[in-house]
Amino acid sequence: MQKRYPYYLANKAASPNADLAVLDKYSGKVAAQVAVPDAKAVDKAIAAAEKAAKPMAAMKPYERQQVLLHCVKRFEERADELAKALCIEAGKPINDAKGEVTRLIDTFKVAAEEAVRIDGQIINLEISARAAGYRGFSKRVPLGPVSFITPFNFPLNLVAHKVAPAIAAGCPFVLKPAEKTPIGALIIGEILAETKLPKGAFSVLPVNGDKASQLVEDERLKLLSFTGGQIGWKLKSQAGRKKVVLELGGNAACVVDADQKDRLDAVVDRLIFGAFYQSGQSCIGVQRIYVHDTLYAALKKKLVEKTRALKSGDPKNKDTFIGPMIDEDAAKRLHGWISEAKEAGAKVLCGGKRKGNMLEATLVEDVPADAKLNREEAFGPVALLAPFSDFHAVLDTVNDSEYGLQAGVFTNDLGHTMAAWDRLEQGGVIINDIPSFRVDNMPYGGVKRSGLGREGIRRAIEDMTEERLLVIHDVDD
Incomplete structure (x- = not known):
């Protein structure tokens, strides 16, 4: 009953x-x-x-x-x-x-x-x-x-x-x-x-x-x-x-600096969690991932392997990591954005398929700057991957968004840490972790459309x- x-x-x-x-x-x-x-x-x-x-x-x-x-x-x-x-x-x-x-x-x-x-x-x-x-x-x-x-x-x-x-x-x-x-x-x-x-x-x-x-x-x-x-x-x-x-809401970005070579596995684990926990339905879920070009190929390989290994299915099962989106309309919307990005030249590295309100954990690269998948809040199990060569320039890329809730930066460079804190147009900047990090006594909120x-x-x-x-x-x- x-x-x-x-x-x-x-x-x-x-x-x-x-x-x-x-x-x-x-x-x-x-x-x-x-x-x-x-x-x-x-x-x-x-x-x-x-x-x-x-x-x-x-x-x-x-x-x-x-x-x-x-x-x-x-x-x-x-x-x-x-x-x-x-x-x-x-x-x-x-x-x-x-x-x-x-x-x-x-x-x-x-x-x-x-x-x-x-x-x-x-x-x-x-x-x-x-x-x-x-x-x-x-x-x-x-x-x-x-x-x-x-x-x-x-x-x-x-x-x-x-x-x-x-x-x-x-x-x-x-x-x-x-x-x-x-x-x-x-x-x-x-x-x-x-x-x-x-x-x-x-x-x-x-x-x-x-x-x-x-x-x-x-x-x-x-x-x-x-x-x-x-x-x-x-x-x-x-x-x-x-x-x-x-x-x-947000369109959270995470930057992986050049000095993270020896921590790549740990970084990938956190990116996986940030992008796909509770099926990506989080305001501070990792949506845009920018990786220094010296690490890009290695990180992409690890990220794709671990994303493919995530178990989807009944959320009542303890080993399920990807459950359903809130309804089929939400899944259709995001699946449509993925299709639009593909038609505009983006490459789906893994995932991308939908059945009802279940959408696979998806990684996409080469997404055009004006694509909805890049500009809007995905609010689902999708993350975008892109390389960068100049740390200060990538901060401008992160800021090229109408949202500004939180951003994550993996770096051991104090100068880069302070530059991120000074320049990122965000409510919060998380160093050496994903933007999805939140403790319930900290100030939390955003700027711009966030x-x-x-x-x-x-x-x-x-x-x-x-x-x-x-x-x-x-x-x-």
């Missing part, structure tokens, strides 16, 4: 229907039925969040920490269930799914630590004679009710990066998870419902995308945090006066709070 999941409205489960069918992404069969809220439910959730703003702000830091630590405990207890849900609803290979559960736990742990150290500042105002006898102090206070919209590819951890800092900051929230992968978020909602959060502190609403406009436009909400595609820029224009944080603002627990808390100033005039008796 298929499992049924409620949505969560003002901390409580609601099951008025079971209208959303969630598919097992590998078999294509219905795996679960989920209740879908209507526009009235969304309005009730926002109204409840507005009422919860004062009691949430009044919670002591240790009380918010206790909520987060309860979640950590329950995530640990339900880790296998969460990983299985990810494997089914997202088609994520089970080893990747277990890794995401670990990151979910880490993210809530970090938020629990940060919840008790949201500090202010003592400000010396006596910078001139007119300010003599004045003292300044600042503290951070919760912004108020906020809204979150999350994508399908990390149904647990991308939810965690919004929900956990909101609780730490004291902000009630309304969350819309992706319709294709709502189960992980609903399990998080179930666990939050066990806590002593004030009524209305949270709602988890897998509302249809075309009916989510209120989460963007409603002026009662003080912040919109959106992770997803380029539609984010349109949402920003509709958001009114509220603060907006956007993470909108987004606006930064996530990472402390930065998210800063976005969900505002500074309040106190000035005291010391009056002489």
Whole structure:
């Protein structure tokens, strides 16, 4: 019998229907039925969040920490269930799914630590004679009710990066998870419902995308945090006066410098992981690989051999590395881009075949600069390979993109390291590893079409709070 999941409205489960069918992404069969809220439910959730703003702000830091630590405990207890849900609803290979559960736990742990150290500042105002006898102090206070919209590819951890800092900051929230992968978020909602959060502190609403406009436009909400595609820029224009944080994908490049000859096997292993983990459906998955021409032939040979050896199939099997893409339309789109590149002169080194929503791990070289496969975000198991001869010139090649989330550079040269950090137009530069590297307490976000603002627990808390100033005039008796 298929499992049924409620949505969560003002901390409580609601099951008025079971209208959303969630598919097992590998078999294509219905795996679960989920209740879908209507526009009235969304309005009730926002109204409840507005009422919860004062009691949430009044919670002591240790009380918010206790909520987060309860979640950590329950995530640990339900880790296998969460990983299985990810494997089914997202088609994520089970080893990747277990890794995401670990990151979910880490993210809530970090938020629990940060919840008790949201500090202010003592400000010396006596910078001139007119300010003599004045003292300044600042503290951070919760912004108020906020809204979150999350994508399908990390149904647990991308939810965690919004929900956990909101609780730490004291902000009630309304969350819309992706319709294709709502189960992980609903399990998080179930666990939050066990806590002593004030009524209305949270709602988890897998509302249809075309009916989510209120989460963007409603002026009662003080912040919109959106992770997803380029539609984010349109949402920003509709958001009114509220603060907006956007993470909108990338076209991540990785540079392998000439001094990596003795580390080639290790570099190839990391490139394989970066390009193909969770079937390439990551904003910082390795898409463009630039290799110094003295290493190009050797690295290409090793990379092709290891790519061909990757096992595709049922993501529930422990030895599966390449699972399904989220749906057949996504696989058709990317397969079409590969075909277009081939027609324009590109060479497929391995892979390139599609069956349903399964696309082989694919390596391509000689891709024209104007091809979609080079210009846009692939978001699938495809990587481009190209040689370079001049390190400083290849930095310009990396920058020749409308995206700028993260880049990786394998080099032992300190000068090259600093040049990459200074010149690459990216939110983050990762040295001696792939751009896919992320630790959940680091600042994370992009420039250009990749987004606006930064996530990472402390930065998210800063976005969900505002500074309040106190000035005291010391009056002489």
